[in-house]
Amino acid sequence: MGRFLLGRITGAGIVLLLKSFVIFALIGLMPGDPLDLMMNANPETTPEQMAHLRAMYGVDLPITQRYWTWLVAALQGDFGYSRIQHRPVLDIIIPALGNTLILTGAAFVLSTTLAVTLGTIAALKRGTWIDRIINLFAFAGISVPSFWLGLLMIYLFAVRLGWLPAGGMPRPEQGYGGMLAHLAMPVMTLVIVETGGLARYARAAMIEVLSQDYIRTARAKGLTDRRMLVRHALRNALIPVLTLVALQLGGLFSGAALTEAMFAWRGMGRLILEAILGNDYNLALVCLMFVTATILIANICADIAYTWLDPRISLGKRRR
């Protein structure tokens, strides 16, 4: 177990390092001066210093060398400055992380609960009109463009009905009510988009479990449906579902980018989009590294959760 974890964490570290290089290189290919990354990161740079830097890190300097300079600074905790906001990158990222966690966390809990409930109902009522309606709802959720859904909601609830704010963050004096009002539409969007796939997955897992022999045995022994469900089926059906959920945890920070942008929610996703689209290279780079790190951590957590829930699988077993 310990060695397995160590191996996975080392592997994830290597992937993170590689990925930071790839993203660094890709960002260097975006429009604008590649030296922006270094020079504009610090608002106090004078023209003389810039000239000096330009000489120091000439455009001809190989990308590996520029990356190395960035990496050494980053490893020492110096993630540099944002070009647009003229603040240290970390000062921008930390509040954004908090906002994203509130939004995606709420959506995550709601959509997982809803998905497992709907999936279980659909599996039990397999082939009936209830199953078909849930299936249609799930397919619609999978197939709808989230930004369009957001657009429609803003028009309906903010422009026409005036019930909810069109977007933005609640002011502190608005209290919990303000928070809820501002969260309502983005959370609803995320829930609709995320529930579909998960509900279908939960349905398939539940059907699989229900068709297995021990459930049939339990049924034959006269267990009532409700008790049987709780005792046997749900627990086993939850294993694959929770694994998928854990894998999706990684998307918590970036998956909501479009939704955050639509509703002007000041989270990580929106920050990344703004940074990329606004050529704020250093901010974009650091944000993406944070997101990648969370994806990798979530993957490791998914592995652990999987083992913990299913004793038949042992950690460290070579996966084929």
Next chain:
Amino acid sequence: MTEAAVSVWQLRWRRLARDRVALGALSVLVLLYVLCFSAAWIELWLDVTGVDTDLMSRFDPIDARHWLGSDEAGRDEFTRILRGGQISLSIGLFAALGSSFVGTVIGAMAGYFRGRVDMVLMRFTDFMLAMPALPVLIILAAIDLTKLGFSQDFVRSGAAGYWRIVLIVTLLGWTTVARLVRAATLSLVEREFVLAARAQGASSLRILWVHVLPNAVTPIIVATTLRMGGVILTESALSFLGVGIQPPSTSWGSMLTNAQELMASNPLLAVYPGAAILLAVIAINFVGDGLQSAFDPRADPH
């Protein structure tokens, strides 16, 4: 014996034909493609244009000529949707086929050669899989191609914008198929009919082409179909954000960018392109789902 005398594909087609939802979705999809790629003829027939601006007929209401009215620049909305569909739907098809091709090659190599090749390719797949997809897509879509040595003229051309999207969506989309094909290949190369071919001295290429891929084609077809829907959604998001299809070309996503600003006065202009995306993607997903169950041997009544 009559049942046994039909091929696997005939059986599958029969199962699919019994699935009314999948068949309906398939008809919708085919109709969408046909309509979109007949846009030029429909424009002639209705005497409208989805391309040229006409400032005298901005925001025309719905009538016999303008089936969905006209937009802020006086272009006919219905045929403009069809023209946007040409781009969105064909990108969906090409990028899904591209992803499947790349995924099949990588997955088959990993599964066939195993050992180090497998390890390297699968680590690479994991690496791609852990990419935060949308941000990386945006970066790739925003990359300044002149820095890679392409000429200004090429970079500004509509074709470059189109194929760039196909390429980057392909680059990030092949991992699912690669995993499926690898898993199928790993189990197929252990089968005796592959051993039998190897005992004859068949080349690796022949074994992969004649014996492995035809037996792995089922998951590839299903994954490609489902991927098409994902591609259309991705393209629309990129175009909506302004890094996808650029004017004067138009796709359903880029139409929504303009419509967003006119939301308060002309909300319907924002409804149509999104509804088109939803219709296309949901049809694709239902077809994919139908294929999956039609191909599933457990669904066989025997």
Next chain:
Amino acid sequence: MHTVYGMTALLETTNLTVSFGDRAGWFRPAREVLAVRSVSLALQAGEVLAVVGESGSGKTTLARALLGLVPIAAGEVRYDGCDTATMTAPQALAMRRSVQMVFQDPFGSLDPRLPVGAIIAEPLDIHRIGNPASRRARVAELMGLVGLPADAAGRYPHQFSGGQRQRIAFARALAPSPRVIIADEPLSALDVSIQSQMLNMAAELRARLGLAYLIISHDLAAVHHIADRVATMYLGRIVEVSDVDALFTRPAHPYTAALLAAVPRIGAGKWVPGAALGGDIPSPLAPPTGCAFHPRCPAASSLCATATPDMRAIRAGHDVACHHPLGTA
């Protein structure tokens, strides 16, 4: 030593050893299993040699090693006097054409996605024999030869019974006019009535086409009336090789005797020494010391636990690897 007939054997192995195992990892020593240990066997042209033994004795691995389907750890395989390890590519291809294989599982050895005609023609395609028209003619001829209906070419393997599928596999093996057919448990998946049909067909084709067979089997009775010689294999080693009649009447190795005792033979009045085998074949991961058979052998002595017996001739055409061969003490 097995070239007892005084001519070059068609297919021959000398001290052939095949090992399986994980390659050593960074933190893990290599593990090795010797599936085939120092096997020396010779198949003469036109001869039928049966290799018998329980499952796990390494028979299948031996068959696959002969065809180069598994890597050889030591020793050599020679075809027509040429070492397969040093063959040129054209020589290797020629050998693959002349040495054909029929697999155990008629449901696994035929590609489900190919029509039967394409399956039978595959060797012709690979070895570029003839043109499309002549291949079609050849396929029709082969189907007649193995007793398949003429319309079989356009159908798929799943539309045929097990026996018919094994006929298809046989037709495929015959397609490039081979000199040797290696058959790995060709009958074990079939019903007894079908088995005898297949045996008769194999015997007839052998006579007509001058084929040599190497038949892998766990069933002594099944090979009795087709084999010229029989080799008994135990835990990767050949322990006895003999003409078929000598082996059936006077088995020298206690293991062979035990295998024979396990065979229900109608009208076999003769008492066969050695009780039916107790226990299972030991794991090849940890083979017993000395003679690998000694833990299960009724005649084992202390010598058997320490020294591995060498193969020696007890009479002309009858070799055995045993410290205490039956019928000699």
